[in-house]
Amino acid sequence: MIAIYVVAAIAVFAVIRATIERNTGRKLPYVNVMNFAVAGAVVLLLDHPLALAAAAAYFVGSTLEANAVASTYAGGERRG
Amino acid sequence: MLGEFLHILAAAAVSWILFVTVDILFKLPETGGVSGASAIARDIEAGGGALAGGTMMGNIVCSPDASAGTLLAACGVYVAGIPGGLAAAVLVYIGNRICHDPGYAGTTGAVLATFVIYGFTQIGFAATDFIAGMVIAILTIQGLSHTHASRLLARLWRVRE
Amino acid sequence: MDEILVLLFAAVALIGALGTYLQRDPFNKLIAIGITYGGVLPFIIDRGYLDVAIVVSLIIPISTIIILPLMRRDLRDT
Numbered sequence: 001m002i003a004i005y006v007v008a009a010i011a012v013f014a015v016i017r018a019t020i021e022r023n024t025g026r027k028l029p030y031v032n033v034m035n036f037a038v039a040g041a042v043v044l045l046l047d048h049p050l051a052l053a054a055a056a057a058y059f060v061g062s063t064l065e066a067n068a069v070a071s072t073y074a075g076g077e078r079r080g
Numbered sequence: 081m082l083g084e085f086l087h088i089l090a091a092a093a094v095s096w097i098l099f100v101t102v103d104i105l106f107k108l109p110e111t112g113g114v115s116g117a118s119a120i121a122r123d124i125e126a127g128g129g130a131l132a133g134g135t136m137m138g139n140i141v142c143s144p145d146a147s148a149g150t151l152l153a154a155c156g157v158y159v160a161g162i163p164g165g166l167a168a169a170v171l172v173y174i175g176n177r178i179c180h181d182p183g184y185a186g187t188t189g190a191v192l193a194t195f196v197i198y199g200f201t202q203i204g205f206a207a208t209d210f211i212a213g214m215v216i217a218i219l220t221i222q223g224l225s226h227t228h229a230s231r232l233l234a235r236l237w238r239v240r241e
Numbered sequence: 242m243d244e245i246l247v248l249l250f251a252a253v254a255l256i257g258a259l260g261t262y263l264q265r266d267p268f269n270k271l272i273a274i275g276i277t278y279g280g281v282l283p284f285i286i287d288r289g290y291l292d293v294a295i296v297v298s299l300i301i302p303i304s305t306i307i308i309l310p311l312m313r314r315d316l317r318d319t
Contacts, residue, residue: 001208002081002084002085002088002212003084003088003206003208003209003211003212004208004212004246005245005246005249006088006212006215006216007211007212007215008245008246008249008250009249010215010216010219010223011249011250011253011279011280012249012252012253012256013219013223014219014223015252015253015256015257015276015279015280016256017223018260018272018276019256019257019259019260019263019273019276022269023123023126023127024123024266024268024269024272025119025120025122025123025124026120026123026124026127026226027269027272028120028141028272029120029137029140029141029222029223029226030222030223031272031275031276032140032141032218032222033215033218033219033222033223034253034276034279035279036147036148036151036214036215036218037215038253038279038280038282038283039151039152039155040151040154040155040211040212040214040215041250041283041286042282042283042286042294043155043158043159043211044158044208044211045242045283045286045287046286046287046289046291047158047159048159048291049159049160049164050291050292050295051155051159051286051291052152052155052156052159052160052164052167052168052171053171053291053295054286054291054294054295054298055152055155056152056168056171056172056175057294057295057298057299058282058294058298059144059148059151059152059175060144060171060174060175060178060179061298061299061301061302062275062279062298062302063141063142063143063144063148063175063179064178064179064302064306065275065301065302065305065306066116066141066142066275067114067116067141067142067143067179068116068302068305068306068309069116069268069271069272069305069309070114070115070116070117070119070120070138070141070142071114071115071116071119072268072309072310072312073116073119073268074115074116074118074119075115
C-alpha cells in the first residue's frame with residue numbers, strides 16, 4: 001500500500017506550492033491538485049461504496065467552490 | 081515495493097494520455113467555459129505561459145472534466161468494479177450540471193476510463209495504482225510548472241487543429 | 242491510518258491554517274480555509290463517519306459561496 005503515501009505526499013507538496021504562490025489565479029490550480037489528492041485518499045482510506053459518494057461529494061463541492069472564487073475574482077478584477 | 085512503484089508510474093502515463101486526449105478532443109483549450117476559467121488563463125499567460133493551455137487548465141479547475149472522470153472512475157473500479165465506475169460517471173455528470181457545464185468531456189472520460197482501468201486490472205495492475213497514478217498525472221499538469229505545462233498543452237492543441 | 246499519514250494530513254491542515262493567518266488578500270484567505278478543510282476530511286473518513294463527511298463536503302462550499310459576495314473588490318473598496 002504505497003499508493004496512499006504517494007497521494008498524501010503530493011497533497012502536502014501542492015499545499016506548500018499553493019501557500020507560496022501569491023497570485024490568486026495561479027494559486028487555484030495548485031489547490032486543484034490537493035483536491036484530487038484528498039478525493040483519492042478518501043477512497044484509499046476506506047474501501048466502502050459510500051466512500052465513492054463521499055469522494056465525489058468532496059470533489060464536486062470543492063470544484064464548485066473554486067469555480068465561485070474564480071468567477072468572483074474575475075468579476076472584481078474587471079470592474080476594478 | 082519497487083514493482084508497485086513502477087506500476088504506479090505506468091498507470092500515471094496511461095491516465096495522462098487518456099485524459100489529455102479526451103480533453104483536447106472535446107476542445108477544452110478553445111474557450112473558457114466560465115469567466116473564472118478565462119481569469120485563470122489570463123493569469124497563467126501573464127506568468128509566461130500560453131493562452132490555450134491556460135484555458136484548458138482553467139477549465140480543469142472550474143468544472144469536473146475528463147481528469148476528474150478518470151480519478152473517480154478509478155475510485156469506482158477500486159470500490160465496486162465496473163458498476164462502481166459507471167456510478168462514478170453518473171456522479172461526474174451530476175457534478176458537471178451543478179457547475180454549468182455541458183458535461184460531455186467528463187462523462188465520456190469516466191466511461192472510457194472505467195473500461196481501460198478494468199482492462200488493466202485483468203493483467204496485474206491494481207485499481208489503487210490508477211488512483212495514485214491519476215494524482216501524479218494531474219500534478220504534472222497543474223502542480224509543477226504552469227509555464228511549461230501550458231506551452232505543452234498549447235502545442236498539442238495546435239496539432240489537434 | 243499510521244503515524245506518517247497522520248503527520249502528512251495534519252501538515253496539510255496546519256499549512257492551511259497558517260496560510261489563512263498570513264495571507265492579506267481576502268480571496269487567498271478563503272482559498273486557504275478550503276485547504277484547511279481538505280486536511281481535516283481524511284480524519285473524519287478514517288473514523289468511518291461517511292455521512293458526516295458527505296454533509297460537511299456539501300456545507301463548506303455553500304458557506305464559501307455565501308461569504309463570497311461580501312468580498313467583492315468593488316464593494317470592499319467603496
